[in-house]
Amino acid sequence: MATTVTPNKTRKSLLELGARLLIVPPVRPGPKGSQFEFVYTKLQAWNLEGVFDKILFLDLDLFLLGPSPVELNHGSRETNIVQRLLDHVQMQNDSVICGVRDCCIRPEEVNVGLMVFVPSQYHFKRMLEVIETPPYNKHFEQSLVTEYYRHLGFVNGHDGIVWMEDKYNVQTAISPYTNDTTGFHYKFWSSEWFKNEELFSLWRPIMRGLRRLQLKELQAASIIAPVFPDNFADWSRIRNSGFMYDSFAVYGLYSAYVSPTQEANRQLFADTYEQADYFSQTSKSTGLRAAFAEIRDLLDSVYNWVWMLAPGVHPSIGLLVHSMIGEVHKDFPGKSVVLFTEAIGNHSNEVAAVLFRREFSEYLKLFDQNSMRSGQLNETQIWNDFVAFCRLIDQCSLFQHGKNKEYYWTLHDWRNMVMPAAVQ
Numbered sequence: 001m002a003t004t005v006t007p008n009k010t011r012k013s014l015l016e017l018g019a020r021l022l023i024v025p026p027v028r029p030g031p032k033g034s035q036f037e038f039v040y041t042k043l044q045a046w047n048l049e050g051v052f053d054k055i056l057f058l059d060l061d062l063f064l065l066g067p068s069p070v071e072l073n074h075g076s077r078e079t080n081i082v083q084r085l086l087d088h089v090q091m092q093n094d095s096v097i098c099g100v101r102d103c104c105i106r107p108e109e110v111n112v113g114l115m116v117f118v119p120s121q122y123h124f125k126r127m128l129e130v131i132e133t134p135p136y137n138k139h140f141e142q143s144l145v146t147e148y149y150r151h152l153g154f155v156n157g158h159d160g161i162v163w164m165e166d167k168y169n170v171q172t173a174i175s176p177y178t179n180d181t182t183g184f185h186y187k188f189w190s191s192e193w194f195k196n197e198e199l200f201s202l203w204r205p206i207m208r209g210l211r212r213l214q215l216k217e218l219q220a221a222s223i224i225a226p227v228f229p230d231n232f233a234d235w236s237r238i239r240n241s242g243f244m245y246d247s248f249a250v251y252g253l254y255s256a257y258v259s260p261t262q263e264a265n266r267q268l269f270a271d272t273y274e275q276a277d278y279f280s281q282t283s284k285s286t287g288l289r290a291a292f293a294e295i296r297d298l299l300d301s302v303y304n305w306v307w308m309l310a311p312g313v314h315p316s317i318g319l320l321v322h323s324m325i326g327e328v329h330k331d332f333p334g335k336s337v338v339l340f341t342e343a344i345g346n347h348s349n350e351v352a353a354v355l356f357r358r359e360f361s362e363y364l365k366l367f368d369q370n371s372m373r374s375g376q377l378n379e380t381q382i383w384n385d386f387v388a389f390c391r392l393i394d395q396c397s398l399f400q401h402g403k404n405k406e407y408y409w410t411l412h413d414w415r416n417m418v419m420p421a422a423v424q
Contacts, residue, residue, distance in 0.1 A: 001044055013224075017214075022048075029131055040131065040141045042112065046124035059113035062169060062185040065202045094118035097149040098162040100169035106139060109146040110161060113185045114169040123148070197232045204228040211274040215247075227275040227322055234320055241326025246304035248321050252280035253291050257311045269315040276321055277303075288382045289371060292364050299361040308354045328355060332397035336360035337390055339397070363393060 002011055003026040014021055024047070027040040045057055097117045099110035127148055130136045136144045146161065153160020171185045184199060211225040226244035229235060238244050250270050255263060263280065270278035279298065281291060295306045305325060309315070328338055337360050340353040356364075367389050371382060390396030 001041070003038070003041060005038070013214075027128070036140050040144075042141060043124060043127055043144075046117070046119050046127070047121055048119040049121045049124075052119055054116070054118055057112075057115040057117070058183075059185065061187050062113050062183050063203060063206065065181055065184050065199075065206070094120045094123065095149075095152040095156050096158070096160050096162060097145065098164055100164050100166055100171075102142065103166075103171040106142070109139065109142050110149075111169055111171055111185070112142050112145050113171070114164070114183065115145070116164075200232050200235065208274050215274060215277055227273045227320070229273055229320060234323075237320055237323040237326075241322045243304070243322050243325045243329070246322065246325065247302050248276040248325070249298050249303045249306045250276050250278045250315070251291070251295055251298070251306050251308045252278070252311075253308050254287070254311050255280035256282055262314055265314050265317070266309070269317050269319070272317055276307075287379050288386070289368070292368060292386075295356055296361050296364040296368070299356060299358045299364075304358050306356045308356065310352055313352045325355075335397045336363070336395045337397075339387070339390075360395060363389075363395060 001022045001024050002014070003024060005026060011021055024041065024044040026038055027043055028037060029040055031037060042057065045055055048055065094117070097110065097115055099112065099115045101107045102109045102111040127136075127144055130148065131144055136147045138147075149160040151160070167180045167182050169183050169185050170181045184203070207225045208228050211227070214224040224245065224247050227238055229238065250266060252258060252263070252266060258266075258280075266280075267278050270276040279294070281294075291308065295308060298306050307315075307321075332338055336357040338355040340355065367386060370389070371377065371385060377385070387396065
């Protein structure tokens with residue numbers, strides 16, 4: 001379910017992953033502007049009577065690490081706990097709910113991040129009627145659902161809540177984690193996450209698989225999963241960069257002049273951790289003008305950043321791209337294009353790479369229009385015009401390596417650099 005408040009790019013990404021998206025009106029008695037403002041909207045699931053016979057509801061931050069309870073055909077009816085619960089709910093004429101106890105300060109309540117119930121418009125309307133009445137309003141929608149079904153059970157002469165095993169909804173790092181855990185319920189961007197390396201190792205391949213799917217199969221995806229490094233300690237660098245969700249493309253300029261081995265290394269760099277897509281100029285007849293047009297198209301599609309590499313530059317395989325972006329953004333706030341230079345010998349002003357941010361797309365279009373009016377220009381003239389243009393609009397910064405910065409690439413045969421020199 002989503003509401004009209006849900007950003008378009010979020011809805012688009014869910015649709016591209018094959019989700020069926022229901023747009024529902026928000027239910028908003030929660031404090032405006034707080035994290036609880038929209039939590040009551042999940043009550044709209046009860047309004048789906050006639051659409052679904054039974055519902056297994058999962059919060060989006062409940063990650064399935066083991067055999068998925070969503071796979072209702074997994075095993076027999078006798079061994080599939082969720083199927084048995086769904087059958088039980090139906091037998092009780094929709095007056096019972098199944099869930100896991102809240103782990104922390106409210107163990108008497110159902111943690112509504114996972115629920116099994118029969119949708120009912122009658123119950124939807126009744127819950128809305130008592131939504132601000134004690135004891136239903138003790139702790140937002142969680143208390144409402146718990147107390148409502150507890151009362152239903154009392155009226156109907158049975159237990160209105162059927163407790164599921166904790167393993168289906170292990171909540172935060174506080175709950176005991178075991179190898180039996182099926183669902184881990186916590187926001188990975190919280191500092192609590194870093195306390196459990198074992199969970200990280202389980203979660204990493206799942207999220208890498210999702211990111212691979214988004215980058216390789218669904219290149220129109222608006223939001224992608226963050227990058228997951230092999231090293232647990234590096235995860236904090238990705239998280240703290242502030243750009244963990246950004247999509248990234250590596251673009252090889254004049255790649256026809258790059259050896260097959262070096263081209264394979266660039267592709268390997270892009271594929272490492274499923275962190276980026278790699279594009280290259282393969283024709284020797286193309287140049288900067290064509291490259292700028294292709295980069296503009298990439299920025300206008302799904303990529304927040306494009307890193308254009310000169311032929312002699314090859315990124316280090318272990319480079320955490322999103323960490324690099326965070327460092328560059330910190331050094332050059334507000335700049336949408338960064339020229340990477342190499343402080344080596346007499347070539348201290350040679351440009352090795354250029355990092356473009358999505359906001360620069362319109363400037364690239366404007367530059368192309370002015371460049372076309374200038375007639376036939378060679379590569380050096382186009383490059384010098386581009387640097388002058390960037391400086392004119394105050395969007396350009398120089399980032400010099402070899403001076404208190406780690407190297408983001410290795411340089412193979414500097415003399416073969418085709419990229420013209422930057423402004424002296």
